[in-house]
Amino acid sequence: MDRINLKRKVEIEKFRGILDIGRQQKKESYISILKLAEENGGKVEAKDIINKFFKDRPESLGERLIHRCYLYGLLTEDGQLTGEGKLAIEENKVFLKENGAYNFWTTKDPLIKQILLNLKGISVFRMKERSKVKDLINIPGWIKNLENERITLFNKKNEVVKIYEFRDLVQDMENDLNIKIHYIVSPLDKIEEHKLLITGDLEKGLTELPKYSYEDIWLSLLGKESDRWDKESNAYMCNLDELDNSSRLSFNITKSFKNPKILDLGTFNNLRVNNIPIIPINNEEANNWAKWILKQKIIDYLDTEDYSNLCFEIIKMKAFEKFEISLPAQEEMTKFFLKESEEGDIEFMEKYWYLKSPLELEPKIVNED
């Protein structure tokens, strides 16, 4: 069975507002001070900094540096290492604060856990250019909640930012970002084989995937038809009449789904799933199906051994393994073909000869009567 490729356009809301943000950057001088604080048991004083890095300089320089680290949230006002400071040591980077006007793009798509997709600073002189500006609105709560979250933007640099504050009023903008989300569910049914991809103006492979199995998704896709999925055989149960000749022989079908709604993941574009294994819906259908295949496979002369082997091969087909199949004897099959040909289907006449001739034109021994 092929993988299920769920896809849809991501609904995006774009805003413009005044933000205080931090961009994570390498800043050796701050990291050195933080490391000194760590070495000193989690606290650093102005004299420690002077002794270590600026001998013979006034202590006020050290105090200014501690104050600067305090402003970035790396140290407390009295030089204690903060959680942020410890993280900065680990990452060897610090968030450098800035503020100004920004465009930012958000989504509430259930497949994308990260609400803020991207943000871009804009020059105040160019604020009226490009996107249409709508009304000023109060910042929505679901955006406001992002304050102080570390966010890896979906831009090319995969920039890490922290938003310290959204100002209360933002401008609702017309979206100009087109992206699609692809949720590719692998039949191997290993979560790690599943994929969640963003494509379009932004491209990103997401690591935080829904915790659903292939079967969860497939049954949800089938919806009301899920009762025709045989979990034991991993196959869709069919009546022979529903199938075209190709599917009857390949034991595979392709199913199309129109805007399927999958569990709590929302609605997706129309999709097709190929190579869906099929089996007969019941024993009677299995026998009809096996006989139909037998008819198709008689394409040349078969002696009794060839015919038995062919029947055995059909009965042993995976799709029939849970059924009791009984195929007609060769002579019985010839009668069937003859009857069909008499009813006007002349192609069956050849099949008749393929079975009848080997039965009849069998060399004999004199006196064997």
Place this chain on the structure above:
Amino acid sequence: MFEIVKKEKIVSFENEILPPCWIRKDLKQVNKENNYFKDTKISKNIWVSGIDEKLLNELKVSIDNAKEMICITSYIFSEPDIKECLLNASKRGVRVYMLTASNKHLKNQPDENDDFNKKMYIEMDKLFKELQGKIKIRTSENFHTKFLLIDPLNSELRQGYLLTSNFDTKGIKGRKINDIFRVNPEICIKLSNEEVIGFFNQFCYGFWIESTEESEIDGFLPIRTRLNKEFNLKDIIFNSKDHHSLEKALIDLIAKNPGKLTICTYGITKNNKVYKKILSELKKGREVVVLTRSRNKNMPALIDLIKEGAVVYGHDDIHAKVILIESNGNVKGIMMTANIEEISFDTSFESGKILKDEEAKSFLKILNNWIKNFPLMLKNSHLLKNIEEEIRVWNSLSEEIDIKEIVEEGIIPINTNHKSKSIENYGDFEILEEELKKPNERHKLYKKIRYQYEIKPPILPINAKPYQKSNKNQKKEKKNQINLPIYKLKNKFYVVIKEKSQIRDAKILAEQYNNAEIVTLEKYIKKT
């Protein structure tokens, strides 16, 4: 004036020895009444083809009575009544299997101008379209055997017929030419219960092994797969690409049974063991009679046989194939579908049947009847004077038989002007016999030829010029009262005269002019 003298000379060629040729035994009988069998059912299980259609009816009734299966094989299949019977049998649910080479006529589109093959193509195309789907036909160009088996798997119902004839109207019934029925010498024998099984096994072998194509809904297609069957062939006398028991059976028959050999065959050629055996037996002094057709291809073999003393009878439609040996009232023989040709014992698919005593006797009766009625005999060293009718002469250069009309007396005018050298008795001139050429006409033979020719007096050559006589000569002629013109060509003189009465004077002048030749002019010859 002079006259043209008309003469003729008769030359006889009657004592000329002819090259090998087919002569008519009795022309009056041929194409008119004959003494062929009026009742074509010769015995309870043997038929010859004939106008009473007994053979055709026997075959039709058998097919109509078939309950389960029919196996039919024939080099050519085209008999319309048999075709209808087979189609009816198919409608009754009887399986009909056919082996034939007939479809070879469908392999190549004939030329627009080739009427015979065009007609054959159209007929075969129509026939096979009618049979397709209803009858399972397998084909191969080597399928030459001809037999019919009815319900061969049913010991109660089974019947079989071996024929020398193809399943075509000409073979089974004979045909009319110019409203006169012409016998087509063919034989059919009903097979015993056991023999049917043997022939059925041969049919299976032909169907599964020898065939190359088969009829399907879309026409004739190559055989895709061959079933791996075991064939019980040791008791069958037949020939195929890989089995040659028929040839061995024929040689054994000739070798083991002394007596007069009577051979009936459509084709006979030198390059096969059976022919070589017959020839060697003939050289040992064995009596051999052959009934065959006057085909070009047969002639080299037949000529060697008649040179060694064989008696050869001919019929233009003979197609039956049988070898009989007759000795002290006992008759042995093999009936077959094979000709005595290399291909028949090499690649051709053929059948043979050893005749039982009574069957062999019936066959001898048939062949003796045919010997009496066959119109042709092949003769070697025959004198022309003994021939009265048209003959067929073997032309060893073109390797063709030329049909020649016998002309009792032919007249051949010889156009060349035969001129006597002497004007005085030119009428006595005789043409030499060696100069009389025998005409080489492909379709005529002359017993006598009357050569007709004309003799004219000597004539002045065209380029001769009048000769100016000397004064002395003029005076001399004047004195002798002779006044005849003299002509000269190169160094030769000619004295020209108008009539015989001037010959005396001319002779005198001729002496004066260096023995000049005395001639006349065309205008002095009376036209006839």
